[in-house]
Amino acid sequence: MAPTGEHSLVPAREQRSEPLFELIGWALVLGVLSEIGILVAVVFLVSFALIPLGAGLAVFLAFLPFQRSFVDWHRTRAGRILGKEISRPYLPLPQGNWLTQLRAITHDPATWRDLAWLLANATLGLFLCVYVLALVSGIIWYLCFPAIYFFSPDGLFDIDYWYFAVNDLTTSYLVLPFGIAFLLLFWKTSAPAMRLYAGLADKLLSPTQSSLLTMRVRELSESRADTVDTQAAELRRIERDLHDGAQARLVALGMSLGMAESVLAKDPAAAQSLLAEARLANSQALAELRDLVRGVHPPVLAERGLAGAVEAFAVASPLETNVQIDIPGRLDPPVESASYFAVVEALTNVIKHSGATRAEIRLRHDGEILTMQVTDHGAGGADLQGGTGLRGIQRRLGAFDGRLDVISPVGGPTVVTMELPCVLSSPRISPSSGTA
């Protein structure tokens, strides 16, 4: 979820505002759109009111995306004026029939805040736009007034002001100060007026605190469910591996030893071959336990931390790997483990699918976010929907609010970027790099 700024009408001062002449164009466009917005609001309300009659529902559901993209456009526009991002507030639609969807839409505060904004925009928004345009017209009118007076029929623009009267070309120059006044007013107030306009949009179109929380809760329950599922599956796999592997080998070993014991006196040669069998079973059990441990928590990760473990994996992989690591400290063990397996998964994908012989790994921690990047110049065409590997990475990182980004055009190169917000402990100087 993109971070949202505070919702206030105070304009962001540090933001470099757009050039004033560009602002005039936008005032014109936004002014016209604010009136179109009335139409949008009306269609929205009427179709909503007609839902009980049946026909309204189809119109309502069909119109909603249009209405939302109309408002989205204004979100972007207003965001640009304020120099920040106004994020979309809509709660995701649940799966289900039209009734559940309709309920979700009507229960989403964003729906009604959109409507409120459409109406506010048609009034206050329009006023602000018209204000800017009026200032511009004033400037043009009064600064050009002598010329207008000169070319217009006699007496048409004779005006009797309170302090003076315009009745010939000479006196027509007396209105020029008005033009300058308008120019000053425009200079000083048009940008704040547009910011006020954008602030109105920001106020009403940003997610409310409760929407933000609702979205966050949804995200968290999803990632928690994923994590729990993954962990349960992982435990089942470990149980199965132990049961069919090391445990069975140890049973075989015990049997061989028992049999060797019973035939030792009678048949030393048979006892010897049984002991050899026992030793073999022992070796196999150890090998299986070793693989299992590697899958649960690789020893090198415990011994060397993320940097060392990634380097060790790269060294041992068949790829020629360029590794650059800049992590000045150790990560928390759970984060360390998740990020290690994410990098390993990404590299395994490279080995299995890309056809590349070289890969690059970059690990960097900037004080807040750990960024891990795996690049290869292989076949490309990897996408999140296709690969269970990539989805596995997403699940692992999701548990820590991490993000996965895959850029992989067909023909390569593929860049897998993983980001994980986390803190470091016990700083250690270890910018390391090398080619494995």
Added chain:
Amino acid sequence: MRVVIAEDLALLRDGLIRLLTAHGLEVVEAVDNGPSLLRALLTQQPDVAVVDVRLPPTFTDEGLQAAIEARRQIPGLPVLVLSQHVEQLYARELLSDRNGGVGYLLKDSVFDVDQFVERVRQVAGGGTVMDPDVIARLLAKPKNAEPLAQLTAREREVLSLMAEGRSNAAISARLFVTEKTVGKHTHSIFNKLGLAQSEDDNRRVLAVLAYFNT
């Protein structure tokens, strides 16, 4: 032959002491943590040390670090490193000083007692003894294939057995050929890798190091 042992699990430490003593090696000191290991290596200067990678107090790679540090101060001090798991990275670090007298094996390798003792003696004699898994993975690297590409399949086989620390006699037994044939293969390997005539043992180490591309 004087041996220092570093192993934190009492059961394994006693087992190693018994095993080595039974084969006529003298265990001069057995320690159970990293700092004591470094001190023992530097003061005892044993003929060979048998070291567990993971030791207290940090339970990370204390043993490995102590061994590398000791070899930095006393170049070529023979060290056989044992571990529950082997890492290419650690092998590379151990080999990087190019002094020989280094071994890196799984703890499982003690099961074959005679062979294990033989390997301890080889490391003590300046040989290089590596776990077969480390060697197999190195062979899988396309980059490493280059300097070794000129070797025949048989020669590569011989070289990888050399890297495991086997003598010509052991290699000939393993490949079911005469020792003389193995000698011809090793000679050809030395030539192809550009290792000039010198003391045979040292050339074996250098060939293995070329193999590891360190």
